[in-house]
């Protein structure tokens with residue numbers, strides 16, 4: 001890494017070779033589009049979005065070497081060279097024995113929990129991402145979040161707000177019995193809790209609890225490289241280690257990894273399930289053959305495996321990670337300076353607006369985060385995503401149970417937008433914040449029984 005100390009500007013560590021035009025719309029158009037979409041940004045056609053911050057998943061720009069890899073991919077049904085390259089890369093980083101490719105993260109979750117989940121089982125995690133929770137619950141098991149207290153307070157500034165609450169983890173194991181816990185999960189970084197990192201010490205402590213009760217530890221590793229870089233920046237003893245060395249140590253405490261390569265694999269599709277347990281790996285591979293494909297492609301084309309292998313080389317590059325973490329922080333810092341309430345400190349892949357402080361007058365039952373999401377689209381064609389009462393709120397005996405956090409996530413696709421795009425985002429968010437008193441709550445007009453946020457429809461109250 002060559003960075004002269006007298007230079008303060010963080011620049012994109014790449015130049016642009018291919019461009020994709022984005023379409024401008026006016027406020028009148030967007031009013032119509034939003035109402036047609038039932039006030040759900042998932043239901044807006046992408047071509048009507050100017051800056052798409054819906055997700056950082058599968059939206060990365062691939063490098064010229066990745067595109068070259070697509071042509072070079074080996075499309076053999078069995079024993080593809082591209083699989084072996086991918087397998088070697090994943091093994092180098094994780095040290096895990098069995099590398100099972102899947103078409104994305106939730107496919108790995110589905111296979112794993114179909115086998116280890118089921119009625120009466122309990123799966124603790126720092127915070128389950130929505131698909132992880134859905135796959136645990138779909139198997140009949142119970143998903144329990146054990147997030148540390150700091151992580152539940154958006155305004156608290158702490159280095160590792162993604163950490164597992166070790167006492168709560170242990171209490172959960174004692175409450176339900178170790179025999180009923182097929183594995184403990186740890187999500188790095190903690191997406192639903194604000195893209196906040198987990199410290200190495202916390203991973204180590206989680207491992208120690210697992211050892212005490214004879215439990216497996218599976219890492220939900222979607223953003224492992226961003227987590228590794230936060231450890232380098234913030235945790236004593238890691239400043240001189242490379243992101244690869246840090247990632248290797250993180251994985252050394254795990255018995256397995258579920259991965260969506262659509263995040264820190266820098267690809268548009270792909271993932272894996274990696275395991276040390278030979279017997280479990282056999283069961284998972286057999287299910288993989290039924291649901292995804294042969295174990296050397298797992299629902300992917302050979303070219304996708306090639307792109308993942310190359311993406312994993314690039315994700316641990318320190319210049320890339322420096323730019324990634326600093327540019328996300330730039331968006332957060334600017335919003336914070338302008339008085340926009342955000343979850344602090346800025347996360348790795350996204351900035352989260354704190355809807356409870358943004359719109360204190362609108363109760364969570366009226367979906368304040370969804371209302372802000374609509375306003376961002378209406379005012380600037382920006383697509384964000386609600387991570388609050390729509391995604392995680394529920395009713396028990398007719399009573400609304402609000403989630404701990406009510407957030408709007410501005411997820412930053414990797415290597416896609418430049419600083420001027422981000423400056424535009426800052427301007428639009430500020431504009432929405434300035435006119436926050438005009439924003440109204442919403443009411444659901446349709447909801448699906450599971451993962452309702454994807455297809456829900458609303459109307460303004």
Ligand code: F0G
Nearest residue numbers: 055057104105106129131191222260262
């Ligand atoms: N685990 C975490 C922590 C995630 O963030 C995601 C996906 C998954 C698992 C599932 O992976 O999408 O490849 O099936 N998160 C995306 C997001 C969708 O927008 O945060 P997948």
